[in-house]
Amino acid sequence: MVATLLQLKVKLTQSFLKRSTLRLVLWILGVLYAGLMALIAVVALAAARGAVAAHPDNARVVTVLVGSLLVIAWTLVPTLFFGADQTLDPARFVLFPVTGRTLVVGLTLAGLVGVPGGLTVVIAVGGSLAAYSAAVGPALLAAAGAAAGAVLCQLCCRLPVTALSTKLTSRRGRDVMSLLAVVLFVVGYSLYILFGTGASEVSGSAFERLAARAAGVAEVLEWTPFGVAWTWGPDAAAGAWGLLAGHVVVTLAYVALGLWAFARLLDRALEAPLTTTGPAAVTADDAVARWSSRLPRLSRPTAAVAARSWLYYRRDPRYTAMLPLMLMFPVVFTIIGLSGAMPPDDAGIDFGRIVVMGGCAMLPFMAGVSLSNDIGSDSTAWWVHLAAAVRGRADRLGRMLAQAGWCGPLIIVAGIVIPTLVGAADRAPAAVGTMLGIYGASLGVASVFSGLIVYPIALPGESAMSMKTGDFGIQMLSQFGTMLGVCVVGAPITVAGLLLPVSLGWLVIVLGLVWGAAMATIGVVAGGKIVDQRGSAILATLRKNDTRLRA
């Protein structure tokens, strides 16, 4: 069964790539890029093996932290951003006489067959082998542990996604919220330990204090599913055989527990596959008419698009999931702010404030970028716009306004509250101005990109966590392109916000508003033109991406 599932995954990916040359080219580029990254990582770690042997304690902390980061990324990134690869969606096996037990190992390993999974295996196993290659025993144990770590990556990825997608949707919003609450707590607490003021602080430079705290975090992580697999090599290198035995047992226990839980979830998915996402209760009146009539100065199509998008943020779980994501940045950085930022070190480097300000910039950045595939989330329902010959401008502007309706206020509040909490209230005007400027820039760039590139995401009614596979390349191209574009277009206002004296904060607000409005307007016009020209091509892509239509 394992071999059958792995072959199936390869076949499905092959046939998917054959459908478009662009897909194939991007996929090959992705593989080359991943291969290069892996090669660099392994060579660098092999070169560093002397240092690893010379400083076993530091090496241990770094290994555990980096490994944990990898597993945490596998847990969070698919759930929050991309969704998990659902090529082998459990729901596809419903009509076959199989149980969770027969599928679980194959489905777990199938996750490693693919660009992100393969990259993880190569970097984890190859990297561990290279880093601990000073001695044979530790090298082999490090590699074995890393292999277990790669499996844990898959389990940590599939478990939350499967759990969330098999439950009834009325409850899904709550599930997402509770999961995010846990995540926020973990991330916030780690950042608090790393950057917040502890009791009787070790003196020294910021770097020394950071290193001391990192060791503390690693000590905890090495017994969690995130960190345990990466201790095999360091344990063996240090000759701590008792500790090694403990870590091996705990690792295997986590793998076994994960497989068992995954099998249970698969059984549930196979028993009750038709958990369609029950739509949110529809209001008694005509909410499209009500909300669009509140925008009387806009053309009717623009107001209609704005009203419909606005309602979708509340009614479509794929959009609702965005709210906690947007709130994550302000909340995490507020926690840091409340904990009291780390005071500047002797050299005057203020880590706390740098992190907090970075967090401020992330909010408008992510908010705008999240619009970069908005037509993709309409899926083929977008034909209504095409058939009614809605101007691209109206389409672009309506979507922007709907998001700005709730992200705008959020950004302003965050721009005032966060600097105030870290004791830099005088910087609030500059922060608000910079954030608004970045927001306008990211809206404008996303508006252009969403006309140029439409990639497959969770279809309407599907779990927000499911991702269409194979198009990893196109998705990366769109998202990285958008992010790069925002960095470029948002740079002037960011520089102004950072360099202008505090007393000119109000000027930054004006500059931010003007710059943001200008960039958003350019985005609406340019993006609108692209949508007007590419209308039928966009619908053709949407059709291709609608797996419901695929035989």
Next chain:
Amino acid sequence: MSQPPVPSAPPSYPALTLRGLTKAFGQKIAVNQLSLAVPRGSLYGFVGPNGAGKTTTLSMATGLLRPDAGQVWVGDIDLWANPAAAKAKLGVLPDGLRLFDRLSGQELLTYTGLLRNLDRAVIKERSAQLLRALGLDQDAKKAVADYSAGMTKKISLAAALLHAPDLLVLDEPFEAIDPVSAKHIEDILRNFVTGGGTVILSSHVMDTVQRVCDHVAIIADGWLRAAGPVAAVAAGEDLTTRFFQLVGATGPAEELTWLRPSSN
């Protein structure tokens, strides 16, 4: 094209003219050099076996799919040269495409109306009438995602009618429709044609076409096999028999002798 005999008479352009429409998907030619004129005021049936190219043709005719070659004229407007003007005259019901299904039926109609720049009061009045006429008034406040296949067809039809188009292009409008609703839809379409409108609808149910339509076009493997008034196409035979002749239907299916309930 022949000139109209009396220059002052109302324009005699066909409601829809397709000229040499061609579309290939990779190696497969879905629609090949298809030319067709749909006369004003006709109720035109478009029939063919599964995969014949019906949906592809109608998608190209409505501006949803760009043809590789050929032209589409809606009245005297070249659709692919002037899409906004042509689309304003079209009411479209595509097959197999989604709707914004988190909206209620009522909201979907309002949305479509506003996208077509209709006045709010007009939208309100017309959508209420359409919902009643199609028997959806009880479900107007339910999300379209909760609609059955037939109800979804009906709300799509309502959205296609809302702006009172000149020409309705309906892809499989009777699929999944119960007999009572089908009767209502037939009445609405006949009434629309009597009032000067034109309808082209696709179907693979020959009885429906024979009962509802006055003209018919038969397509198979991307080629137009026959087109014209129903009586002319039938050529003295039953339309279904004629259809089998034109699409080259073979004899009975091979018998599957093993297809019996078995113990293993």
